[in-house]
Amino acid sequence: MLLPAALACGAVVFPGLFYSFRKVLRQTFTNWTDADVVSVSERLVSAIHASLATAAGVRVVAACRDVMTDNHWLTNGFALFGAPYMAQDIYAMYLSHYHTQRVKGQSSSHSFHTVKAFLKRDWMLVLHHLALLLIFMPVTLFFRRGLGDFFIGCFFITEFSTPFVSIGKILIQLGLDDTRLHRINGIIVLLSFFTCRILLFPFMYLMYGRQFGIPLHKVAFHLPLHCNMGNLLILAPQIYWFILLLKKANRLYLRQKRGKGEGGKDRPKMD
Template structure:
């Protein structure tokens, strides 16, 4: 137990520590950046680091448990959630708030001269879906992982880790915009990767998990929802619904960006509303 608490404490230090380290380093490199720019890029860099860790853990768990998707075990399925998932989700709510605060603070908004309950309330209202998504993961995924799955389903927990694969591409898109590279070929290629990885790992992944479950029990895909407890279907729906919503926003912005790029009247400043502005990953 003491070792688990030590590792949990380590996770609680890693992400805030990286965030504040980036906040100190970036202004020395990009001297013209505002506080809002520094906080945004720092948040995105930490998100990418966590996403790389989660994706790696997910790949290890999935590859280790694909033989028997119900009963095969891997220690990372539980311990990654405890060690790094919970600390990251908690930290990220705080980092998102700081990004929100400084975005309006540098613009001189009267309510954002200092932190207050009003700025917190404004953040929660503006980013309600993202905050709800983070809280749901903390209050649903954590108890399910620790207490309610009866040491089964590590494969599916690993699949959920893989949803983070799109996060580095989303973050890179915002960083490229910050570097005024929104018209570069790299930004366009990255936009395509955002759409591809988001669809594959945040939407198509769910029918894939249902299919793997059905294959294990020898039942067709359409019968799987009726074979699962209602709570499992509701939990998956709660996770999937915002992903579909964000993917639709991504597609709309991608289409608008494509239309502007084909229009002779399009200007570089118009293209700054890039495809990756639609989504913030967990």
């Protein structure tokens, strides 16, 4: 009874939050376009889901002494609770793209062309969400035979960096992208993303090896091929996104450096 209730709860909570944020933001920021409202609403819901996922992951990991056989009810419960978010967020991303195109005068209605342009631009994020919904959730619920709750909890913790990514985009929307707060948040994004989306993988191998007395560099050879391949498929886009974050941070740093240099030239010399 708990699992269907978790799914139903997620199907109400995340679309409800998205609708509520849109309504409140539209009334609060009357000068914002529909694209602004939808974009920020999407980011707020994303931050809430990621915070809940991280909290669930920490609870599961802390409760599992045996990385293979220990169980916690939150593992399957949150997998089902979070599933509707994946579908809702794909819709929210599309809606954000649609309204942005309308503001630019490039689209006036929902059409196959609009959907195609959205999928072309955000195909990796859409694929990521669909993989979590259609592969990760069934594996979690049906195919792992109750083993590895610890590792599922670790995968939940990968969402830790998402609220900071969302905060960064919201700060840009509010015109605060040239502030110290935005720079500090950017540093937190890089550190949290690298720690919880990349270093987390060798950490999982380390914990498995520690339990069974296997050196870290030999753990991969003791695991089934499909486990290593699955981890590699999840890790690869994380590395790609981290590289994009580094490039964005570098562009921001160079832009601010140029701004300071130009400001220095305009400043009158002191005798």
